[in-house]
């Protein structure tokens with residue numbers, strides 16, 4: 001079997017188009033422009049690339065983009081002062097602090113400082129709790145993007161066996177909650193899971209978010225499964241000196257011979273993450289203004 005390759009890049013462009021349409025309507029009918037603020041601490045090259053992409057796409061869909069670049073040695077107090085200002089700013093509907101942050105800062109404390117209504121990363125305890133309780137909050141962008149791809153691919157997921165490899169707060173846990181909400185039978189695997197290959201082999205939906213390049217082999221995959229590859233590992237390009245290459249957590253070649261559908265890296269889940277960040281900012285803006293939410297862009 002040769003799997004369908006799920007085109008996340010094209011799907012993300014479609015999502016951004018829907019966001020742009022809704023943003024235009026908000027401006028025209030209500031004079032409101034949704035705004036996203038991104039805080040970057042230090043000079044991590046990968047983070048700079050992501051933040052630049054976020055800024056460009058935010059502007060492209062007609063939203064206001066606010067960037068705050070702080071030095072690597074910024075104190076917690078100074079960072080919190082910036083976050084407090086953004087919390088209070090009515091032009092800002094979404095706030096994201098790019099991770100990782102330098103070691104002297106705590107991601108947990110940074111997230112806790114952001115107003116949960118503006119927490120477009122969905123990482124706050126309030127938003128994680130709302131998701132776990134089946135209530136309405138803001139959902140972490142990458143799992144939301146994976147959900148959109150799965151709904152498009154499979155429609156009804158009720159009764160399917162879903163395996164999520166990875167249990168981070170940013171991805172694995174919220175992904176598992178979303179699949180549970182879709183009535184899947186969900187297994188969460190991690191570094192202590194025994195016989196991971198066998199666990200993966202039971203999955204109708206296999207989601208890998210580990211950060212170990214090409215760990216999931218083709219013979220771990222159930223024939224006909226849908227495989228979502230979240231992992232991103234950057235390695236020096238084997239042929240082009242000075243360039244880098246991205247690898248997923250799934251060995252694409254062997255897995256695509258067994259799966260029914262699979263996301264590639266790059267061009268799969270990654271582009272959906274930024275599209276969903278914009279979707280979440282729009283959702284947060286609509287909620288804070290008491291306006292109806294965009295359809296099809298929330299969990």
Ligand SMILES: NC(=O)C1=CN([C@@H]2O[C@H](COP(=O)(O)OP(=O)(O)OC[C@H]3O[C@@H](n4cnc5c(N)ncnc54)[C@H](OP(=O)(O)O)[C@@H]3O)[C@@H](O)[C@H]2O)C=CC1
Nearest residue numbers: 142166167168171190191209210211230231232269270273
């Ligand atoms: N495409 C995108 O938009 C995004 C991609 N990513 C990528 O996804 C990957 C995961 O990210 P994130 O969740 O933040 O990472 P974390 O490092 O926070 O979590 C990794 C998870 O993988 C588990 N794990 C580690 N080694 C193994 C192993 N040998 N077998 C089984 N499980 C293992 C860990 O288990 P344990 O808990 O037991 O330690 C942990 O739960 C990374 O490559 C990251 O770059 C992340 C976010 C967005």
Ligand SMILES: Nc1nc(=O)c2c([nH]1)NC[C@@H]1CN(c3ccc(C(=O)N[C@@H](CCC(=O)O)C(=O)O)cc3)C=[N+]21
Nearest residue numbers: 050096097098099100121266267268269270271273274
């Ligand atoms: N607070 C916070 N929230 C995040 O959501 C967050 C974060 N910090 N820190 C880093 C990770 C990683 N992440 C990605 C975003 C886009 C792509 C993406 O667009 N990837 C493209 C390729 C990009 C490239 O070529 O480098 C693709 O896979 O096709 C990937 C990964 C968000 N993260």
